[in-house]
Amino acid sequence: MATAVVVPPLGTNVDTVTLVTWYKREGEEVAAGEPLFAVETDKAVLDVEAPASGILHGVLAAEGDEVAALSEIAWLGAESEASRGAPASRPAESVVEGHSVPQSHQAVSPDSARRFASPWARTLARERELDWTALAGSGPMGAVLGRDVEAVRPSRRSPATPLARRIAQSSDADISRMTGSGHLGRITRADVISFSRAGEAVSSADGQTEPVETFALTGIRGRIAERMYRGAHETAPVTLTTEVDATRFVETRRRLVAEGLRVSYNDLLVLVVSRALREHPRMNVRFENDHAMVCREINIALAVDTDRGLLAPVVRGVETLSLAEIAAATASIIERARNAQITPDELHGSTFTITNLGMFGIDAFTPIINTPECAILGVGRIKPTPWVVGDCIGIRQAMWLSLTFDHRLVDGGPAARFLQTIARAIEAGV
Amino acid sequence: MATMGIAEALREGIREEMRRDPTVFCIGEDIGVKGGWGGAFTVTLGLVDEFGPERILDTPISESGFCGIAIGAAMTGMRPIADVQYGDFLFCMMDQLANQAAKMTYMAGGAVKVPLVMRAPVGSTRRGAQHAQTLEVFFTHIPGLKVVAPSTAYDAKGLLKAAVRDDNPVLMFEHKLLYGSKGNRAEKGAVSPIGEVPDEDYVVPIGKGAIRRKGRDVTIVGKLLTVYRALAAADRLAEDGIEAEVIDPRSLIPLDKEMILESVRKTHRFVVVEEDNRTHGWGAEIAAMVAEEAFWWLDGPPVRVSAPDTPPPFAPNLEELYVPSVERVVDAVRRLVG
Numbered sequence: 001m002a003t004a005v006v007v008p009p010l011g012t013n014v015d016t017v018t019l020v021t022w023y024k025r026e027g028e029e030v031a032a033g034e035p036l037f038a039v040e041t042d043k044a045v046l047d048v049e050a051p052a053s054g055i056l057h058g059v060l061a062a063e064g065d066e067v068a069a070l071s072e073i074a075w076l077g078a079e080s081e082a083s084r085g086a087p088a089s090r091p092a093e094s095v096v097e098g099h100s101v102p103q104s105h106q107a108v109s110p111d112s113a114r115r116f117a118s119p120w121a122r123t124l125a126r127e128r129e130l131d132w133t134a135l136a137g138s139g140p141m142g143a144v145l146g147r148d149v150e151a152v153r154p155s156r157r158s159p160a161t162p163l164a165r166r167i168a169q170s171s172d173a174d175i176s177r178m179t180g181s182g183h184l185g186r187i188t189r190a191d192v193i194s195f196s197r198a199g200e201a202v203s204s205a206d207g208q209t210e211p212v213e214t215f216a217l218t219g220i221r222g223r224i225a226e227r228m229y230r231g232a233h234e235t236a237p238v239t240l241t242t243e244v245d246a247t248r249f250v251e252t253r254r255r256l257v258a259e260g261l262r263v264s265y266n267d268l269l270v271l272v273v274s275r276a277l278r279e280h281p282r283m284n285v286r287f288e289n290d291h292a293m294v295c296r297e298i299n300i301a302l303a304v305d306t307d308r309g310l311l312a313p314v315v316r317g318v319e320t321l322s323l324a325e326i327a328a329a330t331a332s333i334i335e336r337a338r339n340a341q342i343t344p345d346e347l348h349g350s351t352f353t354i355t356n357l358g359m360f361g362i363d364a365f366t367p368i369i370n371t372p373e374c375a376i377l378g379v380g381r382i383k384p385t386p387w388v389v390g391d392c393i394g395i396r397q398a399m400w401l402s403l404t405f406d407h408r409l410v411d412g413g414p415a416a417r418f419l420q421t422i423a424r425a426i427e428a429g430v
Numbered sequence: 431m432a433t434m435g436i437a438e439a440l441r442e443g444i445r446e447e448m449r450r451d452p453t454v455f456c457i458g459e460d461i462g463v464k465g466g467w468g469g470a471f472t473v474t475l476g477l478v479d480e481f482g483p484e485r486i487l488d489t490p491i492s493e494s495g496f497c498g499i500a501i502g503a504a505m506t507g508m509r510p511i512a513d514v515q516y517g518d519f520l521f522c523m524m525d526q527l528a529n530q531a532a533k534m535t536y537m538a539g540g541a542v543k544v545p546l547v548m549r550a551p552v553g554s555t556r557r558g559a560q561h562a563q564t565l566e567v568f569f570t571h572i573p574g575l576k577v578v579a580p581s582t583a584y585d586a587k588g589l590l591k592a593a594v595r596d597d598n599p600v601l602m603f604e605h606k607l608l609y610g611s612k613g614n615r616a617e618k619g620a621v622s623p624i625g626e627v628p629d630e631d632y633v634v635p636i637g638k639g640a641i642r643r644k645g646r647d648v649t650i651v652g653k654l655l656t657v658y659r660a661l662a663a664a665d666r667l668a669e670d671g672i673e674a675e676v677i678d679p680r681s682l683i684p685l686d687k688e689m690i691l692e693s694v695r696k697t698h699r700f701v702v703v704e705e706d707n708r709t710h711g712w713g714a715e716i717a718a719m720v721a722e723e724a725f726w727w728l729d730g731p732p733v734r735v736s737a738p739d740t741p742p743p744f745a746p747n748l749e750e751l752y753v754p755s756v757e758r759v760v761d762a763v764r765r766l767v768g
Contacts, residue, residue, distance in 0.1 A: 120698045120729040139730070139768060146698055146729045290638065294630055 002077035003052035006134060009069040009152040010041050016066045017041050026059045030076065052076050070134055070152060116143035124149040160187035163229060167217050168192045193218055220309045231368040236407040239366040240419055246382050246399040248429030266302060267327040268430050269354055273377060274298045274318040276421040277352060282410055283418050284351045285374040292374065292409045301350035301370060302330060304337045311337045312370055314350040358382060364400040374409045377422070378402035399426070431626045435610020439583035439627050440473045443590035444511055446631065448481055451509060454594055455485040457500050458513040462486035470515035471551055472611045497523035501531045504546040509594055516561045517550035517603065531599040532574030546599040553605040553655055553705060554753050555617055558744035564705040564737070567712040569601050570683050576600040576636055577682040581608060581657045583625045585680050588634030596636060605654040621658050639686035645673035648699040648763050651690055651716055653679060656703040656754060663759035672767055682712070690716070691724050698729035699766050703754050708736035730766050735759055
């Protein structure tokens with residue numbers, strides 16, 4: 001019976017080795033256990049012994065060739081087998097000496113050709129184009145398990161979590177150079193970050209341009225990345241936009257300021273939104289553990305652009321606050337967010353978020369939901385706009401509102417009605 | 431948010447549903463008797479004071495009788511919440527449940543609905559062969575019945591409310607060691623899953639499982655008490671670096687198959703822990719489902735940790751051996767992971 005000559009797996013990270021020397025020539029006789037050929041890894045040159053006695057046939061690899069671990073490069077058999085196309089059987093003994101067939105396997109099954117592999121091992125072997133029968137099994141009765149396949153041929157697909165891939169992509173880090181610490185060696189977000197920190201990863205993809213600056217997604221940036229990713233990918237976001245006549249809204253603020261109450265547009269928006277939320281409680285939601293929790297308390301987060309990145313400090317219990325109290329609370333948290341004095345508690349527990357890009361001349365946009373909330377209101381600039389009033393065209397202070405909501409939790413109709421409530425309040429001047 | 435056990439959570443759930451909907455009423459044995467316990471496990475305690483004996487309806491000791499009344503009431507537009515003192519007595523009303531309640535909608539081509547809730551305490555609690563069986567699987571085998579098995583106070587209230595609002599007959603199994611009942615109805619060796627229960631109206635959808643612990647090495651599915659056995663085993667396995675994912679289906683019919691299959695495709699190993707008798711049991715069905723639908727992801731055979739094929743023993747030392755222990759779960763996982 002012919003026996004395959006197989007390149008042994010020489011460690012978990014070695015896919016190919018260099019064949020250095022054949023000690024026997026094609027047609028020459030060799031005894032089991034005699035050195036048959038030598039291979040070189042990145043660490044050492046090793047002799048490989050003949051797995052059986054016989055004549056060396058069908059030599060496929062020449063000295064100096066790169067050969068893949070577990071590939072067949074010849075077979076041993078009788079003289080008459082010189083012409084057969086491929087070896088008939090590839091018993092495990094030929095591959096990894098010593099630990100190929102556990103004792104229990106022989107004790108249970110006298111037929112040493114009968115090998116076992118778990119369904120998962122077979123799945124992996126098929127995916128990775130590997131013959132599992134040539135592997136040493138670590139399971140009961142010497143069965144080949146998933147981990148045995150993993151050990152000789154780690155996945156060639158990029159074994160990274162979607163978040164890790166995304167972060168790596170955005171920082172141009174080469175995922176193929178990283179080692180994973182996750183399940184089955186998967187590369188996780190932490191791996192990408194520590195690799196980037198090590199300073200060897202970040203460069204442009206083709207290596208032709210040097211980056212001016214590199215930064216890792218750690219700290220606040222890392223949290224923003226995670227939250228934005230989650231908001232964009234783990235919700236069913238839909239954005240509704242509407243243009244409102246904010247003339248009276250602007251007048252209201254002017255009047256209040258003239259009366260000595262220092263309020264910002266944001267303060268008025270917080271008030272308008274909290275009243276709308278009270279009318280539409282299903283928009284005031286935290287989605288946790290597969291449950292949408294409709295909250296009694298209205299905690300509104302305000303997106304604040306700071307030197308350290310985007311922060312969303314929370315004004316709590318808005319439904320119980322007067323406008324003056326809202327103004328005092330927002331002024332205080334925004335200032336502390338900008339001065340890095342905000343406490344983690346003040347960044348948690350919001351039920352709704354307002355983000356205002358009006359000061360940057362933005363009209364409408366598609367904000368990302370601040371999970372675990374259900375919706376976020378994007379506020380655009382207020383600008384004088386030709387406006388149809390009855391049969392005339394006048395100049396009104398127009399403002400765009402963009403509401404992104406999670407369609408899993410609420411439908412378009414109720415979300416539109418909520419936005420309409422806000423729009424009407426603004427048009428009525430709060 | 432209030433903190434409470436399952437018995438209290440069920441009571442609040444029943445109270446809210448009865449306040450919400452005048453067609454909801456309770457029927458059972460000793461559920462409203464003055465000076466009584468409020469059913470065998472205090473669930474209906476005090477409800478008669480608010481709703482009166484017309485809506486907290488005490489019946490003679492005749493399971494088949496009051497089950498028939500409840501089914502008839504359900505068919506004519508009421509929403510009864512019936513309960514048996516011990517799940518074992520469901521066998522007395524088997525014809526009513528299996529032949530009438532479950533089949534009526536089918537036989538009437540959908541013209542008749544049976545929005546019945548039948549609550550039943552189960553589980554081995556030193557009460558022996560006729561008061562401590564695990565019965566869920568008898569009913570999961572009957573098309574037309576929905577079967578739920580809450581293991582936390584939150585789920586108990588949420589599933590009870592979902593069951594009352596469901597137009598199909600729903601059997602709700604409750605484990606005696608999980609009620610968290612107080613006073614002279616406190617159980618020896620109880621786990622008391624006291625948890626936070628919102629004051630707001632909410633339901634836990636029937637058919638949706640819960641991952642009680644995340645893990646990558648093995649998927650353990652349990653229900654009722656065995657969820658807690660699985661969680662305790664997972665803690666112990668974690669000391670050896672084995673991370674078990676623990677799934678509580680919460681609802682047995684319909685079953686959140688995809689949650690289980692998705693987990694197995696990740697961990698490649700599957701163990702089901704049940705207090706049921708092993709042969710033709712609930713675990714057998716879950717294991718078969720995993721073998722059929724996640725076969726190519728399995729790195730070892732699906733494993734059942736079950737009670738042996740005997741009635742629950744009365745002797746405490748034998749009962750210890752009967753109900754799957756944390757050690758047995760740990761042992762099964764260790765052998766599987768290798």
